[in-house]
Amino acid sequence: MDKINHDVFKNLCVVSAPSGAGKTSLIKKICSSEKISVCVSETTRKPRKGEINGTDYIFIDEKEFLLRVKKEIYIEHALVHGNYYGTSIDSVSQLLNKDKVVILEIDYQGAEIIKIRFPLSRHIFVLPPSLKILEKRLRERGTDPEDVILKRLENAKIEISKAQHYDYILVNDDFQLAEKKLLSYVLDTDMAIDEKNRKEPLIDKDF
Numbered sequence: 589m590d591k592i593n594h595d596v597f598k599n600l601c602v603v604s605a606p607s608g609a610g611k612t613s614l615i616k617k618i619c620s621s622e623k624i625s626v627c628v629s630e631t632t633r634k635p636r637k638g639e640i641n642g643t644d645y646i647f648i649d650e651k652e653f654l655l656r657v658k659k660e661i662y663i664e665h666a667l668v669h670g671n672y673y674g675t676s677i678d679s680v681s682q683l684l685n686k687d688k689v690v691i692l693e694i695d696y697q698g699a700e701i702i703k704i705r706f707p708l709s710r711h712i713f714v715l716p717p718s719l720k721i722l723e724k725r726l727r728e729r730g731t732d733p734e735d736v737i738l739k740r741l742e743n744a745k746i747e748i749s750k751a752q753h754y755d756y757i758l759v760n761d762d763f764q765l766a767e768k769k770l771l772s773y774v775l776d777t778d779m780a781i782d783e784k785n786r787k788e789p790l791i792d793k794d795f
């Protein structure tokens with residue numbers, strides 16, 4: 589990361605969530621602000637219906653991914669639900685150098701690496717109101733077969749157990765309120781500063 593002035597890392601923002609918590613929809617909403625950009629990850633997962641290469645992800649095969657790992661192209665990478673995902677150094681640097689707040693939509697393994705490498709980065713975890721609601725959302729979106737849904741639900745329990753390590757925990761119950769809060773956390777405005785370290789409790793015994 590030699591190409592970057594290190595002050596810009598305060599503009600790096602990690603957002604994690606279990607699948608189906610509504611993270612991607614929330615991020616799409618707040619990205620209408622021109623101050624914010626999302627870094628497009630690379631993955632070996634097959635595209636879902638409607639996903640566009642280069643917009644949702646850069647879709648590559650496993651051989652190419654592992655070659656890129658060897659070449660140290662990624663700032664972080666991880667195996668998530670059986671597929672590889674990684675954030676390239678170049679894509680992050682380009683956005684940070686444009687003076688944007690850059691969102692990395694990544695899992696907890698990647699988040700841990702980013703926190704160690706860039707302690708100034710802000711980390712936000714999006715929770716569903718409960719595991720039952722998460723399951724309902726995963727089934728209703730209809731993008732994944734049953735075995736994938738079951739794997740993602742099982743992994744959700746591990747992911748949720750990591751939420752306490754994030755700077756902010758956001759429960760996506762009321763979408764509009766969650767959108768407002770996410771925007772304030774990402775832009776580090778007054779509302780976020782007030783809520784820093786006042787994490788919302790993991791209310792549902794389901795968790």
Ligand code: 5GP
Nearest residue numbers: 607629665666668673674675693694695698
């Ligand atoms: P999905 O396949 O549903 O789009 O994403 C599955 C999981 O992979 C999500 O938790 C998502 O945040 C995570 N993910 C997406 N891109 C990256 C990445 O570049 N690095 C890491 N570590 N996780 C990622």
